[in-house]
Amino acid sequence: MEHELGFALRNAWLILAIPFFSFLVVGLFIRPRAPKLAGIVATLAVFASAGFAYALAVEYLSLGGHDGWKTIVPWSFEWLRFQEHLAVHIGVIVDPISVLLMVVVTTVSSLVHLYSLGYMHGEAGFGRYFTWLNLFTFSMLALVTAPNILQMYVAWELVGASSFCLIGYYFEKPSAVEASKKAFIVTRFADLGFLLGVLILGYFGYQIASEAGGSAQAFDFLFLTNPEVMGKFSALGAGLFGIPLLTLALLLVYMGGAGKSAMFPLHIWLPDAMEGPTPVSALIHAATMVVAGVYLVARLFPLFATSGDALLVVAYIGAFTSVFAAVIACTQDDIKRVLAYSTLSQLGYMMFALGVASFEHPLGYTASMFHLFTHAFFKALLFLGAGSVIHAVHSNEIWKMGGLKAKMPVTHATFAIATLAIAGIWPFAGFFSKDEILAAALGSGHTGIFTLGLMVAGLTAFYMSRIYFVTFWGKAKTEHASHAHESPWIMLIPLVILAVLSIGAGFVPFGEFVRFGAAHGEAHGINPMIAAAGTLAGVLGIGFAWLLYRDGLAERSGVIARALGGGYRLIRNKFYFDELYLFVTHKIIFRLVAAPIAWFDRHVVDGGVNLSGWSARVFGSAVSYLQTGQVQTYGSWFVGGAVLLLFSLWMLRA
Amino acid sequence: MIEQLATLAPGPFHWLSLTVLLFAIGIYGILTRRNAVGILMAVELALNSGAMNFVVFNKYVAPSAVDGQIMAIFVIAIAAAEVVVGMAIFVTLFGHRRTVDVTRMDQITDAAGTN
Numbered sequence: 097m098e099h100e101l102g103f104a105l106r107n108a109w110l111i112l113a114i115p116f117f118s119f120l121v122v123g124l125f126i127r128p129r130a131p132k133l134a135g136i137v138a139t140l141a142v143f144a145s146a147g148f149a150y151a152l153a154v155e156y157l158s159l160g161g162h163d164g165w166k167t168i169v170p171w172s173f174e175w176l177r178f179q180e181h182l183a184v185h186i187g188v189i190v191d192p193i194s195v196l197l198m199v200v201v202t203t204v205s206s207l208v209h210l211y212s213l214g215y216m217h218g219e220a221g222f223g224r225y226f227t228w229l230n231l232f233t234f235s236m237l238a239l240v241t242a243p244n245i246l247q248m249y250v251a252w253e254l255v256g257a258s259s260f261c262l263i264g265y266y267f268e269k270p271s272a273v274e275a276s277k278k279a280f281i282v283t284r285f286a287d288l289g290f291l292l293g294v295l296i297l298g299y300f301g302y303q304i305a306s307e308a309g310g311s312a313q314a315f316d317f318l319f320l321t322n323p324e325v326m327g328k329f330s331a332l333g334a335g336l337f338g339i340p341l342l343t344l345a346l347l348l349v350y351m352g353g354a355g356k357s358a359m360f361p362l363h364i365w366l367p368d369a370m371e372g373p374t375p376v377s378a379l380i381h382a383a384t385m386v387v388a389g390v391y392l393v394a395r396l397f398p399l400f401a402t403s404g405d406a407l408l409v410v411a412y413i414g415a416f417t418s419v420f421a422a423v424i425a426c427t428q429d430d431i432k433r434v435l436a437y438s439t440l441s442q443l444g445y446m447m448f449a450l451g452v453a454s455f456e457h458p459l460g461y462t463a464s465m466f467h468l469f470t471h472a473f474f475k476a477l478l479f480l481g482a483g484s485v486i487h488a489v490h491s492n493e494i495w496k497m498g499g500l501k502a503k504m505p506v507t508h509a510t511f512a513i514a515t516l517a518i519a520g521i522w523p524f525a526g527f528f529s530k531d532e533i534l535a536a537a538l539g540s541g542h543t544g545i546f547t548l549g550l551m552v553a554g555l556t557a558f559y560m561s562r563i564y565f566v567t568f569w570g571k572a573k574t575e576h577a578s579h580a581h582e583s584p585w586i587m588l589i590p591l592v593i594l595a596v597l598s599i600g601a602g603f604v605p606f607g608e609f610v611r612f613g614a615a616h617g618e619a620h621g622i623n624p625m626i627a628a629a630g631t632l633a634g635v636l637g638i639g640f641a642w643l644l645y646r647d648g649l650a651e652r653s654g655v656i657a658r659a660l661g662g663g664y665r666l667i668r669n670k671f672y673f674d675e676l677y678l679f680v681t682h683k684i685i686f687r688l689v690a691a692p693i694a695w696f697d698r699h700v701v702d703g704g705v706n707l708s709g710w711s712a713r714v715f716g717s718a719v720s721y722l723q724t725g726q727v728q729t730y731g732s733w734f735v736g737g738a739v740l741l742l743f744s745l746w747m748l749r750a
Numbered sequence: 751m752i753e754q755l756a757t758l759a760p761g762p763f764h765w766l767s768l769t770v771l772l773f774a775i776g777i778y779g780i781l782t783r784r785n786a787v788g789i790l791m792a793v794e795l796a797l798n799s800g801a802m803n804f805v806v807f808n809k810y811v812a813p814s815a816v817d818g819q820i821m822a823i824f825v826i827a828i829a830a831a832e833v834v835v836g837m838a839i840f841v842t843l844f845g846h847r848r849t850v851d852v853t854r855m856d857q858i859t860d861a862a863g864t865n
Contacts, residue, residue: 726853732781 101170102155104148108170108188111152111198111241114145115234122230127223134223135216138230139209145233146202153195157609165609167191167318169243176246181305182298182314189243189317192610193394193465197240200472201384203597205233207590208379211480214586215375215487225265225373232258236384240391244315245294248392252290252356255385256283262380263372275371282365286355293348296341304328321398330402339405346399346406349392357389357443360417364673366440370432374483377432382439382479383472390446390468394461397612401455411451415545418444420671422555426562427657427668430492431482434563435475438518441552442471448549449533452540458612460536466606467533470525473601474517477594478560481511484587485567488580494563499572503580506588508568510595515564517598519557519634527631528602535626550633557637565645765806772799786843786850790836794829801825 104110118141126134159166172187188194209229216225235254242248257280264276294315301314304325312319319325335341353359358366369381380386393400393410400407421440428434446464453460484507489497501508517524520531530553537546572578582588644656657664666672722729772795779792801822808818840850847854 728781728852735777735781 102151102158104151104155105168105170105190108152108190108241110148111145111188112234112238114141114148115230115237118142119227119230119234122223123227127227131221131223135209135213135226138226139206139213141230142202142206142209142233145237146206149195149198149202152190153199156190156195165192169318172243179302179306181312182302184246184315185244185313186247187243188241190241193391194240196465196469196610197387197391198237200469201233201236201240204383204472204476204594205229205236205379207593208375208476208480211378211483211587211590212373212375214584215483216373217584219373221265225262228258228261228265229376229379232262232380232385236388239388243317244313245297245317245320245396246315248395249287249290249294252287252352252388255380255388256280256287256356259283259369259380259385262376263369265372265376269371272371275365275368279365279369282362283355286362287352289348289350289355290352293345293350293352296335296345296348300329300332300341300345301325317395320396323398326399326402329399340403342399343403343406346396346403347409349396350389350400350406350410353389353392354413355389356392357386357447358417358440359389359413359444359447360420361673363417363421363440364677367433367436367670370430370436374432374479374486377436378476378479378483381436382475386439386443387446387468387472390443390450390464393447393450394465397450397453397461400450401453404454407451407454409451411448411542411545414444414447414449414451415548416444417441418448418552419548419555420444422552422559423667424670425559426555427664429494431485431494431497431563431567432479432492434494434559435478435482438478438556438560439475441556442467442475442518445530445533445549445552446471448545449536452537452542452545453612454540457536457540459532459539461612462607462610463529463532463536465610467526467529469604469606470517470529470598470601473594473597474514474524474526477510477514477591477598478518480587480591480594481507481514484583484591485511485580487583487587489574489576491574491576494566496574497567497572497577498570499568499577500580501568504568504582506582506591510591511564511568513595513598515560518560519638520553520630521557521634521638522627522631523599523602525598525600525602527627527634528606531623531627531630532606534630535623538626550629553630554633554637557634558641559637561638561641562645565641569645570647762806762810765802769799769802769806772796772802784851784853786840786852786855787837789852790833790840794833797825797829801829 118138122134122138122141126137168190169187170190172185174183175186176184178184209226212225212229216222219225232255235251235258239248239251239255242251260276260280263279264272266272267276297320298314301320305312305314305319308325314320320329329342330340332341335344339347351362355362366381366386370377372381400410418441421437421444425434425437425441428437446467449460449464449467451460453464484504485497485500486492488500488504488507491497513524517526520526530549534546534549534553537549572580660667669675722733776792776794776796776799779795780789783789783792804818804821804825806818808815812818843855844850
């Protein structure tokens with residue numbers, strides 16, 4: 097690390113500074129005066145940070161990595177100092193996964209900014225939109241470059257806040273307000289777990305760091321994932337309920353990650369978050385912010401692997417979420433909701449890929465990051481394509497679209513590419529990453545999860561083809577759909593770039609760059625059996641969808657719905673999870689917990705406060721009669737007091 | 751007869767009782783009179799009791815010196831000056847308010863006397 101670093105690495109702080117200052121300048125100075133210009137400046141700033149991120153990535157990769165990639169912290173400063181070994185730094189960590197995320201975030205963000213210039217054209221609050229988008233980009237970069245868990249936590253809340261502002265962008269719409277509150281409250285609730293986990297790690301980390309001495313900092317990732325430190329952590333023994341302390345801390349941290357990544361049962365906010373503008377869904381709720389949870393687990397992967405049990409929880413919750421969401425996605429009619437459930441499902445994929453990884457079988461780690469990488473591109477493309485369609489048809493309902501194949505050729509082609517990519521068809525990006533995940537699941541001996549993964553691959557291909565066929569094939573089903581026309585070029589350019597990335601991203605020799613431990617053989621090449629199984633699942637899914645939906649009419653698909661009966665209704669209503677949550681919060685928490693507390697507050701706490709105020713007032717008005725304003729009265733008191741004093745002195749004389 | 755008179759001659763106790771009485775009457779007047787001139791008169795009583803104290807102590811503690819008597823004359827002179835100033839104030843006050851009743855002099859907030 098001592099040898100000469102290049103410009104980008106020496107000035108790594110720029111990766112945070114560019115979007116941050118752009119946010120301030122755009123938000124405070126340009127937006128109120130020239131909203132149009134605000135959009136352009138914000139977009140240019142994000143393009144600049146994308147360029148910088150590429151430069152940084154190239155420099156980092158040129159440092160070489162045959163004996164494993166080094167983790168370096170080229171820039172950091174002390175921000176808060178609690179204790180000698182408990183200081184919080186703000187800095188930039190550079191290692192393969194942070195470089196990966198920097199590239200993904202800035203690429204998708206800049207394309208989404210560009211797309212938004214067209215999509216949000218003429219909206220009120222154009223400047224406000226770009227301000228928040230810039231803030232989000234900054235926060236996300238601060239999150240992925242965090243060298244310690246507390247910076248990550250701060251950035252974590254910042255992305256939550258900017259997500260809140262963007263979901264509630266159409267704040268005059270009650271449903272958008274509801275959705276933004278829901279997203280914020282659910283993720284905030286999950287972050288409570290994250291904070292507790294951080295505190296546990298910090299508390300014991302501080303003790304370990306103090307023993308170690310030197311410059312050890314309890315919050316630093318490099319410290320936490322140090323093998324010796326991890327050994328001490330796992331030797332801590334049982335905490336609450338007999339769960340080992342390390343596992344407990346990691347499960348709490350994972351709770352935060354599960355909230356952000358919308359893992360079951362904290363998934364309910366993500367589908368509703370689609371109330372935000374579509375490019376926001378593409379950037380925040382598909383490509384970047386929601387993978388923060390996956391990134392967090394990957395960041396702490398050595399600790400998770402040490403604990404083992406925590407990683408199993410990650411794996412099973414991830415696998416369950418991926419199936420659960422894929423099943424729901426098959427029944428939804430809102431194009432963005434289908435994509436949202438698809439995102440849930442794919443996030444589950446990434447999570448269980450991490451979950452099946454271990455020190456012995458680290459392929460899942462690579463596979464998860466690989467899928468994060470490819471998914472960011474094709475899912476952003478799907479959302480932006482959906483946005484282009486919504487822009488043309490003025491509806492989210494797939495049954496109000498249809499026949500857009502000829503009218504929107506570029507959108508159609510790119511959407512088709514993305515659909516094939518997510519369905520896992522060779523040579524599109526999704527094929528490679530999904531194959532690797534399945535190989536990781538099988539290779540580590542999790543046959544059950546492998547089977548579920550295969551099933552999800554088929555379901556994914558099915559529901560994605562379903563919305564593809566219904567949207568683009570058949571006949572136009574509404575007035576708007578028949579008069580639809582292609583979106584402006586400024587929206588098509590990002591689509592085309594992302595389509596190219598969705599094709600090309602799979603060919604990146606990913607295992608070379610992102611891996612855990614030394615180079616491992618399994619990452620190279622493709623297991624023909626697994627690839628065949630995955631492709632078969634995808635083709636079956638697409639074929640089945642083609643049978644049902646190729647003319648885009650509801651009658652044919654209704655057959656299945658009728659056959660399933662109540663089961664179909666259950667799935668279509670998302671297993672009544674929203675209702676369950678409403679029941680729990682309203683009937684149980686509000687009525688049984690909040691209401692008594694409110695009563696106590698209103699009567700006992702407020703009563704106490706009122707009593708003290710009232711007694712002071714009564715005492716004051718009683719005493720105020722002494723204040724007559726008459727010098728003679730005061731004089732009488734004075735003389736009386738003086739006489740009393742003299743008398744008592746006389747009585748007490750020795 | 752002369753001797754009887756001599757035994758009746760007042761001692762320090764008598765004189766001091768007189769001054770205490772005088773002072774108490776003065777204080778009582780200051781605290782209870784409503785007429786400012788009455789208060790001024792009461793103040794004179796209190797002052798004169800003080801002046802008399804000086805003379806009494808001069809006579810019984812240091813008969814050869816005259817310091818106490820000089821102080822008494824000072825007190826009388828200052829009391830005269832004080833009466834002049836006090837009366838001048840009262841005359842002006844009376845011009846403004848048509849009264850020198852001190853219980854009605856409880857407004858220092860505004861000169862116009864609106865309340």
